[in-house]
Amino acid sequence: AQKITQTQPGMFVQEKEAVTLDCTYDTSDPSYGLFWYKQPSSGEMIFLIYQGSYDQQNATEGRYSLNFQKARKSANLVISASQLGDSAMYFCAMRDPGGGADGLTFGKGTHLIIQP
Amino acid sequence: EPEVTQTPSHQVTQMGQEVILRCVPISNHLYFYWYRQILGQKVEFLVSFYNNEISEKSEIFDDQFSVERPDGSNFTLKIRSTKLEDSAMYFCASSLQNQPQHFGDGTRLSIL
Numbered sequence: 001a002q003k004i005t006q007t008q009p010g011m012f013v014q015e016k017e018a019v020t021l022d023c024t025y026d027t028s029d030p031s032y033g034l035f036w037y038k039q040p041s042s043g044e045m046i047f048l049i050y051q052g053s054y055d056q057q058n059a060t061e062g063r064y065s066l067n068f069q070k071a072r073k074s075a076n077l078v079i080s081a082s083q084l085g086d087s088a089m090y091f092c093a094m095r096d097p098g099g100g101a102d103g104l105t106f107g108k109g110t111h112l113i114i115q116p
Numbered sequence: 117e118p119e120v121t122q123t124p125s126h127q128v129t130q131m132g133q134e135v136i137l138r139c140v141p142i143s144n145h146l147y148f149y150w151y152r153q154i155l156g157q158k159v160e161f162l163v164s165f166y167n168n169e170i171s172e173k174s175e176i177f178d179d180q181f182s183v184e185r186p187d188g189s190n191f192t193l194k195i196r197s198t199k200l201e202d203s204a205m206y207f208c209a210s211s212l213q214n215q216p217q218h219f220g221d222g223t224r225l226s227i228l
């Protein structure tokens with residue numbers, strides 16, 4: 001069974017600082033995908049970044065990067081130069097990509113608050 | 117940018133009634149999903165749908181639930197005999213094969 005663990009229920013960070021949100025995963029499948037989603041207080045789920053298990057390089061999307069350490073089974077999200085608008089819930093999720101239609105398994109999330 | 121749209125944004129229903137949640141996935145996507153998020157909890161997978169049939173479903177998706185793609189654009193989730201514990205945010209998502217899933221803004225379902 002797949003499992004996602006996010007150990008930080010909440011974080012406070014000063015504006016403009018970098019922040020790392022932790023995510024560890026557990027799966028017996030060699031092929032999988034890892035995702036991060038942002039959920040603002042308005043409730044929508046916004047896709048941020050994706051990392052495939054066979055990708056050689058860490059994924060990056062603008063201010064977001066994924067620190068993928070396969071041996072440790074960790075996929076931490078790094079947000080550089082944090083902004084007030086980054087305040088939200090952040091969810092790490094995993095999917096076995098082999099089937100194409102498999103659902104995502106989500107972690108419990110980290111509530112990030114950016115302080116001015 | 118194309119997006120997944122869900123209607124209604126908020127649905128209030130009496131316990132025991134049937135409810136239908138509607139979704140219009142991104143037009144060229146092939147895979148469709150429903151998720152549930154009970155207030156304050158994590159997002160839970162319900163069901164995935166591909167090629168006009170259910171591809172995978174979770175333990176939550178029992179006989180009370182059904183999904184349908186009645187035409188070329190809509191994707192619906194039906195919940196029969198609603199219970200208080202069905203109150204949650206329901207998200208629809210869609211994707212291409214092995215691509216990230218894009219979520220709609222959700223329907224908040226309140227069972228009274």
